[in-house]
Amino acid sequence: MASSGAETGRIGRPPRLSRAAIISAAQRILEQDGPEGLSMRRVAKELSSTAMSLYHHVRDKDELLLLLLEEHARRTPRPALPEAPRERLVATACHLHDVLADCPWIVEVLTSDDLTAVSALWMVEGILDAAVGCGLSPEQAVHVYRSIWYYTAGEILVRAGRNRRYAELDRPAYRDQALAALDPADFPRLSALAGQWPELTLQDTHRQDIQAIVDGLLQQAGV
Amino acid sequence: MASSGAETGRIGRPPRLSRAAIISAAQRILEQDGPEGLSMRRVAKELSSTAMSLYHHVRDKDELLLLLLEEHARRTPRPALPEAPRERLVATACHLHDVLADCPWIVEVLTSDDLTAVSALWMVEGILDAAVGCGLSPEQAVHVYRSIWYYTAGEILVRAGRNRRYAELDRPAYRDQALAALDPADFPRLSALAGQWPELTLQDTHRQDIQAIVDGLLQQAGV
DNA sequence: ACCTGAACACCGTTCAAGT
DNA sequence: ACCTGAACACCGTTCAAGT
Secondary structure, three states: OOOHHHOOOOOOOOOOHHHHHHHHHHHHHHHHHHHHHHHHHHHHHOOOOHHHHHHHOOHHHHHHHHHHHHHHHHOOOOOOOOHHHHHHHHHHHHHHHHHHHOOOOHHHHHHOOOOOOHHHHHHHHHHHHHHHOOOOOOOOHHHHHHHHHHHHHHHHHHHHHHHHHHHHHOOOHHHHHHHHHHOOOOOOHHHHHHOHHHHHHHHHOOHHHHHHHHHHHHHOOOO | OHEEEEEEEEOOOOOOOOHHHHHHHHHHHHHHHHHHOOOOHHHHHHHHOOOHHHHOOOOOOHHHHHHHHHHHHHHOOOOOOOOOEEEEEEHHHHHHHHHHOOHHHHHHHHOOOOOOOHHHHHHHHHHHHHHHHHHOHHHHHHHHHHHHHHHHHHHHHHHHHHHHHHHHHHHHHOHHHHOOOOOOOOOOOHHHHOOOOHHHOOOOOOOHHHHHHHHHHHHHHHO
């Protein structure tokens, strides 16, 4: 047969770039330089191309980030989940957390739309279904999902911010200054904890927290 | 007496800019153009000055944002709080949420450090104290505070993102496309809810959610 | 001490032109 | 159809020079 362009029935110059190539270039950059390093210009350079050529394959940077999340979710294996709806609800929510916590670059996408990536939607479906399985109405189930989502997004975003800050060693932390200057008479609890604060805030309690949210909301709903 | 420069015992050119002037210029910009409009260059222009002159009064943009939060928290009146520790815990956490929700520009600060602004720390102290009043150890109290903080930060950040997105009317929402294309056989819950999704996610349930977190965590702690 | 202009090292995106 | 260079309209921040 003829060239690949003819095969697909298209005319004109055959593409040198592709969505797949762009995504894997972006992944390479994320691995090497982290999320701060990811720019359209940088991706183009990685492909020995120009920033503008990318716009023929992705609508904008947001779409590129969404595609990256899509890939990440697709690659992450689905865990075995418990049968009982209440345990399944918590387990799915924890898995959702873990999938996202695994890629700190996701931070920018988290607040844009609530988890649009199609390959991640089975988790949303799973949480809703388990919540209904617990005896909630569909509307109540959405409420539970949304609360879990807010907590999860916050946990990951705040943690990522904390890590970014610790990475910049040169800048003296505002918080340490502020906590040290506090009058123990006005802030007895904070002052007593000042020393342990960093280690206490680094602890990962997301499983317990999600359990607490689920327990609390199910109790409110009276099921 | 002599000039204000001599009065303060300093020498050299008297300052034309000041922290206070910079802060109020920034507030004006936030009111008019929102958080996207706030840049060092824009603040300088508002003061008929150059971006660089600002750096004599604030260390960097982060410090400026912190000063803005400080001001906002100072201006917000402290509410009357219930005596009973459990109710006080929830009420203080809700107030914390409301203070921050009141200024969407805060978003950028939220993830940097956990609420360093001194004039906002009484809320952290209040939450810790109420948690201890419920019978928790100081360490457990920090856990409760941190969980509330994650939820609150997430709620505000995701909401702010949603509003930003709705403001850009021209861009077709990826989510609506994605939800519409779902196979109802694979995603029965999501498909059934697709139509109501926007209105359901706009509901504000933060009071119930915070109550649920508190209830759930206190129950876990066995108090 | 305080302010300035110019420069550095970036962004995402649009547009008209090339092949 | 696909890719390009140049340009637009921005960023935060540093640095050497001015008053």
